[in-house]
Amino acid sequence: MTPSTVPAREQDAPAAPPLLEVRDIGKVFGGVIALRGVSMLVRAGEVTCVLGDNGAGKSTLIKILSGVHRQDGGEYLLDGTPVRLGGPREALDRGIATVYQDLAMVPLMSVWRNFFLGSEPVTGLLRRFDVARAKRVAREELRAMGIDIRDVDQPVGTLSGGERQSVAIARAVYFGARVLILDEPTSALGVKQAGVVLRYIARARDRGLGVVFITHNPHHAFPVGDRFLLLNRGVSLGQFGKDAITRDELTSLMAGGAELDDLTHELNRQATSPAGERRDPTQA
Amino acid sequence: MTPSTVPAREQDAPAAPPLLEVRDIGKVFGGVIALRGVSMLVRAGEVTCVLGDNGAGKSTLIKILSGVHRQDGGEYLLDGTPVRLGGPREALDRGIATVYQDLAMVPLMSVWRNFFLGSEPVTGLLRRFDVARAKRVAREELRAMGIDIRDVDQPVGTLSGGERQSVAIARAVYFGARVLILDEPTSALGVKQAGVVLRYIARARDRGLGVVFITHNPHHAFPVGDRFLLLNRGVSLGQFGKDAITRDELTSLMAGGAELDDLTHELNRQATSPAGERRDPTQA
Amino acid sequence: AGGAPASAAGGQEGGGTFAVITHGAAGDAFWDVVKNGAEAAGKQYGATVTYQGDGDPPKQAQLIDQAVSQKVDGVVVSMANPDALKEAIGKAVAARIPVVTINSGADKAKEFGAITHVGQSEEVAGRGAGEKLKAEGVTKLLCVIHEAGNVGLDQRCNGATATLGGTVERLQVDVSNLADASSKIKARLQSDTSVNGVLALNPAIAIAARDAIKDGGSKAKLATFDLSADVVDAIEAGEVLFAVDQQQYLQGWLPVTFLYLYKKNLNTVGGGLPVNTGPGFVTKENAAQVAELAQGGTR
Amino acid sequence: MTSVIADERIAGAGRVRRLLIRPELGSVVGAIAVFAFFSAQSPVFRSADGVANWLDPASTLGIMAVAIALLMIGGEFDLSAGVLTGTTGLVMVTLATEYGWNVWAAMLAGLALALAIGFANGVLVVRTKLPSFIVTLGTFLMLQGLNLGVTKALTGTVQVSGLRRAEGYEGARALLAGSVSAGGVDFRVAIFWWIGLTALATWILMRTKAGNWIFAVGGGEQAARAVGVPAARTKIALFMVTATAAWLVGSIMALRFTSVQASAGIGQEFIYIIAAVIGGCLLTGGYGSAIGASIGAVIFGMADKGIVFAGWDADWFKFFLGAMLLLATLANRLVRRYAEEVRR
Amino acid sequence: MTSVIADERIAGAGRVRRLLIRPELGSVVGAIAVFAFFSAQSPVFRSADGVANWLDPASTLGIMAVAIALLMIGGEFDLSAGVLTGTTGLVMVTLATEYGWNVWAAMLAGLALALAIGFANGVLVVRTKLPSFIVTLGTFLMLQGLNLGVTKALTGTVQVSGLRRAEGYEGARALLAGSVSAGGVDFRVAIFWWIGLTALATWILMRTKAGNWIFAVGGGEQAARAVGVPAARTKIALFMVTATAAWLVGSIMALRFTSVQASAGIGQEFIYIIAAVIGGCLLTGGYGSAIGASIGAVIFGMADKGIVFAGWDADWFKFFLGAMLLLATLANRLVRRYAEEVRR
C-alpha cells in the first residue's frame, strides 16, 4: 500500500470537479502550528475518513472546511472554484453541514431550540417561530436515532454526553446538505446508537452527499470509508483509496502497529509484574 | 447467562468487605428520574465495567460514587461501613479518584496547573507551589501516555479533545488511589492512546486497586473487565462476572443484539435504496 | 477654559492662574453658578481660572495638592469638611500660594491661613429658610435630600430644623431619576398627611415636589434652594413660596477678584473677616426680575 | 425503538416543578412577599392611590429593565443606558426650545441619535471583542461628559427647560406622559407602554427566530456562530433595542417634567441590571425572561417606595433597601432551588 | 514515544508572543501610551512632583484593585468594597474620638468588623448560590444605610472628625499615611504598601496552592470542586481578603484626612473593577493578574489626574475620561490580539 499522490479513483473519475477541495492548507494558533501543507478532496457519493493520533490536527482541518477558522495558507475550492468562506453561516448556505467535537450546543437552551438553532422554521404572517412543529420534529428525529428523550424542553446542559452528541448529529442530518462533516460523532455513543449513525452516513453517501468522517474506531471507519486521509502531527501522510488498503492495514495504521490484539493477549496474561513487557508506558 | 443476585465470585471471596458498595441507590433531578434502585460493588484487584445505552445513568452513578452528587435513597458503604460523603474532596481523601466525562478541566488554566489542581506539590519553608516539579512531572506523565504536549503552559482549553482527556487520566493515575473511577476515558482517544489507558487500567488492577470503567466499546471493555454492571433507562439489569459471560454475549448485550457485524454486511452491500432493510431508523 | 497651566502660571498677561476647587459634584446646579462666576471674573481680569469639584473630601484634597504642584497664583476652596482639607491647604499656604475659602468653613478660614472667606455656610442659609417657612405656618417639614451623606445638604436641613421650631423629617431621593423622586415625595405626603411643608434643596427636585404635591392633592407649602427657569415660573405661579438664593455667583466672582487684587496689589479685604453673600430670597415679588438672570446661569 | 406512552423516568411532581422552573416564577413569589409585607405596614401602600404611585417609577424602570434583560440574555451589558435617557431628553428639549423644532421632530432626532449610539456600542463590542462592561462604561462616561459639556455650552446652565411652550407638546405628552383615570385614580400611561413592551419582548423571546438567537448568543456564542446564527448582527440589534428603550424613557421623562438636567439618568444603569437580575436573568447570559425583569422592576419599585410609605427613618433608607433586595432575591432563589437542580 | 528535541510544531515567534500573552502586558502598553500623552500635554505631569501626585490616588486604588482582581479571578464581584472603606474609617474615627480608644485599638476593631463583613459576604454567596453581584449589592446598600444612620445617630452630622487628637495617632499615621521624601519630593507611604501588596498577591497567585485554587474556582468551579479544591473556603477567604484591603485603605484615608464622611467610598467599587479589567482580568473569572490590576490603577490614576493637569474644562472631564479608558483598553486588546488566538 502506498499513498496515492493523486487521490484514489482520480483516474476513473469523470471530469466533474470534486464538491470540495483544499490544497496545501495550514493553520497556526499563536505560537502553535496545528496544521501544515494538508490537501484533501471530498467527492459526491463518497465517505472520506480523516485518521490520526490525538492532537494530529483533525478538528482543526474540519473547522477550516466548515468556515469556523480561516486557513493561514493554501487554497479552498468549492466545485472547483476557489472561495473564501466568511464564516460558518456561509458554509451552511453553500451546503456544508458540520457536527463539531466541541462547539456543539448551547447548554442552557432546550433540546428543540438547539435542534433548530440557526434554521428556525417559521409560520404565519408574522413569520413566528413554529414551536409546535419544532418540538415534534426534534422528538421524532431523536427517536429515529434511538435516543428517547423524555422531554425536548430539557436544557441540553442536563443531557448525558451521548444524548448531546445525538442531538447534534440528528440536526445535521435533518437539515441535509451537499457535504456532511462529522467530527468524532460516534465517540460518546453506545454501540446501538453508533450503528444508527453509521447507517445514516451510508445513506447520506448513497444519496450522493460527500461525507467527511472522523473517528478513532477502526470498526467504525472501515465499513463506511471510501477514502482515508492520514494526519500526523499536523502534516498529511497522504490519502488512500479503500481499494488500496485492507481492514487490518487500516487498523494498524490507526494504531501505529497492531496494538489492540497484542494488548488483548497481554492483558489476558494477567501479569502481576509489568517487568519485561515490550513497552511499558509508565517507564517511558 | 443469568445475572447473579449476589455479585460474581461472592461465594469464593474472603470475609473482607468490598472496597466500595452501594445498595439500592437512586437519583432524581427535578422532575427527571436518572437512577433507581441500583446496587453495585467494587472489589480490590478487580475491574468493574458499567455498561448501558446513552442516558442510562452511568455518569450519574459515577458521580454518586465520587461524591459529586448525593444519592436520594439507598446506602453507600466504604469498607463495609455506611458513609455520607460531604463532597469530592472527601471521596478523594478516602482514596477514590475519578476521571469525569464532563467535569474534567478548567479550560483557562495551563496543563500543569490542571494536572496538580487540588493536590499541589509544595516545597520550602513557605510551602510554596513547586512549579518546576509540577511542570516536569506533568510533561513526563503525559509523554508516558503517548501524548507529546508541545508546551505544558498551554491552556487546557486549546488542547484537542483527546489531549484533554489524556491529561485527566494521567492525573488520576498519577495520584493513585484505592478506587479508580473512569467515565468513558477512551472515547476521545486514538487507538494507540486507548491502548495505553487499557494497560494502565490493567496495571492498576494488578496493584490491587478497585477500578470502575465505563465505555461503549466492547473491544475495550472485554479485555480488562472482571465484572459487568448493566444499566438500562436508570435501572440495573444485574451484575455479571467475566466467567458468566462471553465476549460475543457482552458485545451483543452492549449493542442490544449483534448489530455491528450485521451492520458491516449491510453497509458493504452498498445498497442504493434503503427500502426493505431490516430496520430503517429514518422511517421509525 | 483650557490653556496650559503651569507654563502659564507667570506667563499669562498679568492675570495669573487661579484654581477653584469646591466640594460640588460636576453638574450640580448650585456649584455651576459658582463656576460661572469664577470664570466670568477670570475673563474680566485676563486671568486663567480652572474649576474642579469633587464631593469626596480626600479627592478634593488631592485636587488642591495638584494645584499646588502646578504652582498656581491662588487657590479658592470650599470647606465643607475642614478637617480633611487642613493638610492640603497647609501645603498651599506653605508654598506661599494665597488661599481664599468660600461657602462653608468660615470659622476655620483664618486658622488655616486663608487670606479671607467669602459666602456663608449652608447652615445659615438653612436657618433663613426655616424662619421663613415658620412664618408661613409650616409645623411639619419634609426636607428632601437628593444626595445621601452630602454634608452641605445635611447642614441645610440642620439649619432649617434649628429655626423652624416644629418637626423636620428627611427624605432621600435620587436627583438623576425625577419620576422616582416625585413618587417618593408623593408617597410620603400620602402616608403622613400632617406634613404641611416641603423643602427641596435643588431646583429640579423642587419641580418634582411640586408635581407630587399637586398629584397627591396635598396642601403642603413648598420652598426650595437655588433657581432654575422652571422654579422661577413656579414661584410666579404661586406653586413655590420662595427660593433661597445664596447669590453663589459672588462666591465665584469675589474670591477670584480678591486673589487678583492680592496678586497685583497685595490687597486683603475686610482684614480677613468673612464676606457674606446671602442669603437672599426669590419670592413672587422679585421673581420676574430674577427670571432672566437664572436663564443665563448667573443666579 | 420502544416508544413509551408515559415515560417511567419522569417523576410525579414534574408538572408543578416544571412551572416553577420558569425564570420569572421565583420573582413572582418575591413580589408577593414584598407586597404583603408593606401592605401590612401601611394601608396607603395597598390603596389604589398608593399602587398608582409606586407603579409610576416602576413603569419607566420596567421599560428599561426589559430591554436590559434582552441584552443580558444575549450576554452583554449596557452601562450607558441610564445616561442615554438623559442624553435623548436633553437633545429633544434643546432642539424644541433653543432651536424651535416641533416636539415630534425633536423626538425623532433623539431616536436617531439613540440608535446611532446603540449601534456604535454594538459595533465596538462586536469588533473589538472587548467586554461590553468596559465599552459601555466608556460610552457612559463620554455621554455623561457630553451631556454636561454641551448643555452648558448651549445654555450656560446645567439644565434645559421650557418644553411646555414648544409646538406639539400637548399631543406628545398625552401619548407618552399623560395619565389615565381608572376608578378615580390616575395611572400614568407609561404603565401601559411598559406592559405592552413586556408582552412584545416576551413574544420575541419565546416565539421568534430572533428570540432563539438571543438565547443562543448569550448562552454559547461560539456554538451559535458555528450553526450559522448571525451573532454580531443579533448583538448589535440588542444594543439598538436598549438604546431605543432609553430614548422612550428619556422622552417620557422630558415630556413629563418639561426640563432635563444634565445629570439625568446617571446611576440608573445599575438599577436596571438589578431589576433584571432580581427577575431571574443570569449575569453570565443565556438565561432569563422579560416578564421576570418587569417583576424585578416592580419588586424594586415596591421596596423603594414601601420604605417611604412605612415612614422609616430616611437615614436608614439604604439599609432597608439592601435588606429588602437580599430577601427578595433569596426568596426567588429558594423557590427555584426547590424546583430544579442544574448541572453545569 | 518519540521524544523530540525541538518540537517542529512550535512556530518561530513563540517566545516573543508568549511574553505578550501575559495578561498584564497589554496594559503596560496602555499605561505607556497614557503617560506619553499627558507628558506631552503638561510638563508638571511628568515632573517628580506630578508623578508623586498621581501616584497618590493610584496607590489606594491599586491596593483595592489588586484585592478585587484576586476576587474576580476567583469568579466573584464585591460591590460592597468601596463603601466598606468608609465603614472601617468611620468605625475607627468614631471609636477613637467619641469613645476615646487608642488609634491602634480602634484600627483593630475596624479590621475585625471588616473581616466579619467579608466573611458574611462570602458565606452568603457560597451558601445561597446567588450571584455575588446581587449579594454584595445588598451588603453595599445596607452598609451605606448603616454608615449614614449610625454616624447621624452618634454625632448628629454626616461626618466624624478630630482623629488628630486621639492617642496613638502620630505613630499610626507615620506607618500608613505619612510620606517619604525622595529627591525633595514627598511620596506617600501608601505607594509602598501598594507595591508590596501587589508583589505579595502576584506571588500568591503564581507560586502557591491558594493561587492555583483561585484560578480554578473562577475558571471552572464545578471542575475544581470535583478534584477536591475547597471552593467554598477559597471564595470566602477571597471576600475576606477584599475586606481586609478595604480596611487598609479606609484606615489610610482616615489617618490622612483625620475625618470621614458617611458617604465615603460610595461609587468607588466600580472604579476598582474598572482598574482590574483594564489590567486584563476577565469579568467571567479565571483569568487575570495582580500586576495587571495595579497597572490598571495607574492608568486610571494617570487619566484622572492628567485631565486636570492638562487643564481641560471640568465639564468635559467625564468625556475625556471615557475616551481615555476606551483607548487604553483598546490598546491593551490590540496587543493581546496580536499575541494570541484563543479558541473556546
Ligand SMILES: Nc1ncnc2c1ncn2[C@@H]1O[C@H](COP(=O)(O)OP(=O)(O)OP(=O)(O)O)[C@@H](O)[C@H]1O
Ligand atoms: N486555539 C488553539 N490555540 C492553541 N493551540 C491549539 C488551538 N486549537 C488547537 N490547538 C492545537 O492544535 C493541535 C491540533 O488540535 P486538533 O483539535 O485539531 O486535534 P485533533 O486531531 O482533533 O485531536 P483529537 O483526536 O484529540 O480530537 C493540538 O495539539 C492543539 O493543542
Ligand SMILES: Nc1ncnc2c1ncn2[C@@H]1O[C@H](COP(=O)(O)OP(=O)(O)OP(=O)(O)O)[C@@H](O)[C@H]1O
Ligand atoms: N442535572 C440534570 N438535570 C436533569 N436531568 C439530568 C441531569 N443530569 C442527568 N440527567 C438525565 O439523567 C439521565 C442519565 O444521565 P447520565 O449522564 O447518567 O447518562 P449516561 O449513562 O452517562 O449516558 P452517556 O453514555 O450518554 O454518557 C439522562 O437522560 C440525563 O438527561
Ligand SMILES: [Mg+2]
Ligand atoms: Mg478533535
Ligand SMILES: [Mg+2]
Ligand atoms: Mg455519561
